[in-house]
Amino acid sequence: MARTQGSHSDITGPRVRAAALRLFAQHGYAAVSMRQIAREVGVQVGALYNYTPDKQALLFSLLKGHMDDLLEEWQAEQRPEAPRARLEAFVRFHIRFNLARPEAIFISYMELRNLTPENFAVIEALRKRYEGALEEILRDGQADGAFSVPDTRLASYALIAMLTGVNTWYRAGGRLSIPEVADIYWDMVRKAVSADMSGNAPR
C-alpha cells in the first residue's frame, strides 16, 4: 500500500538523507546498501530513487550540504578584526560546529575517496576555502607581530588537524563541556602560535 499516512515527499526525503548519513557514518559508504537505507526509512528500495538519482549522488548531496552549512555559519559568525581574537573565534567556532554534527564531520573526512572525481573536486574546493580562512588569520597575525609561526601554511594544517581531532574522542556527557574543551584547545593553540619567550628556545 503506497502513500500511507505521512509518507509524503517532504517527510520521506529528509528521512532518506538522515538514514543515509547515519549509516554511512557508522559502516562506511561502500559497506552500506540501498536496501539497508530503505529498511531504516521503512520503505522499499525502489522508493529511494524518487529522492536521489543514484547512491553516489546521495553521498555527494550530504557532503555538499555539510560544506555549505560550514561556510555559511562561519560567514555568519562574529569575526573580530584583530588576528588573535579572530583566531580564538575560529578555534571556538570549529570545535562547536564539529561537535554539533559528528556524523557529517566523520563522513566528510572518511568518504572523500568514494566520490567521483568531479564531485571530489567540488568538495575539495569548499574545504580549501574554509581552511584558507584559517591560514589568512595566521598570515595577518604573523604580519602584524601577533603570532610567530615558522610556516603559516603548515601551521594551518597542524591546527585544523588538532581541532578536528576533538571529534575522535569527545563524547557528550563526559567530564568536560564543549566550552571547557574549547578553552583548553584555545590555550594550546594560542601558545603554539605565540612568540616563544619561555627561554626554551629551539636548540
Added chain:
Amino acid sequence: MARTQGSHSDITGPRVRAAALRLFAQHGYAAVSMRQIAREVGVQVGALYNYTPDKQALLFSLLKGHMDDLLEEWQAEQRPEAPRARLEAFVRFHIRFNLARPEAIFISYMELRNLTPENFAVIEALRKRYEGALEEILRDGQADGAFSVPDTRLASYALIAMLTGVNTWYRAGGRLSIPEVADIYWDMVRKAVSADMSGNAPR
C-alpha cells in the same frame, strides 16, 4: 599451471599483503574485492585463501602487523630521560615513522570500523599503549615543571592528531624535507606545552 617459477608461498604471501595494503588504502576495505587483490598479485582468487582464512583476517593482519611495528620501533628508539627531550624524540619519531608508511597509517585510521569487535579491541589496545606513551611524557613534564598543560589527556589527543595530520598533506619531493617538517612541528608542539610567558595570558 600451478607453481610457475617463483610462485611460492614465500613470494606470493607478501605480495598478497602488499596488494591488499595498497588497494585497501586507495579504495577502502569494503570497496575492494578479493578478485581485485588476486588480479593485482597475478593469481586466481582461490589462491588467496592459502594465505588468509578470509578477507577480514587479511585486514586485521595488516593492522596488527603495523601496530606491532610501531610499538617495537618506538621501544627501539633512543628515548632520553628529560621530558622535554623525550617529547622532542616522540614528535620526530612519530612524523618520521608515519611518513615512511603512509598506506598503513591510512588504513589504520580509516578501516577500524571494518574490523570485527574482537579484532577492533586488539588494535585499539595497542593504539592506546602507544598514545599512552605520549601522555606519560606530558605527565612527567607537567610534574617536574618542564611543561604547563591544562589537561595532559586532552593535550596528548591534540598533539597526536596534529602530528598524524602531517600524512594528509605531505608529499615526497615537496618543498620541505621530512626533518624540516619535523622541525616546524616540534617548534609548535614545544610552545603549545610550554608555560606561557609571552604576556598573552588567557583572558
Added chain:
DNA sequence: GCTTGATCTGAACGTATGTTCAGATAGCCT
C-alpha cells in the same frame, strides 16, 4: 465523487560478491 498525479510496492535485471573445492601442476626429496 471522480480524476489526476505523486508516491510507493514488488519483482525483476544483470552483475558482483566471499568462499569452497576437486583436480591439475610442478618443484623438491629420496
Added chain:
DNA sequence: AGGCTATCTGAACATACGTTCAGATCAAGC
C-alpha cells in the same frame, strides 16, 4: 626416476548488489 605435497586453477555456490519499471495506492483538486 618417480612420488609427495605445497600451490594454483577453474568452476561453482548461494547471496547480495545498484538500478529499473509496470502497476497499485492514496491524498488532493475540481
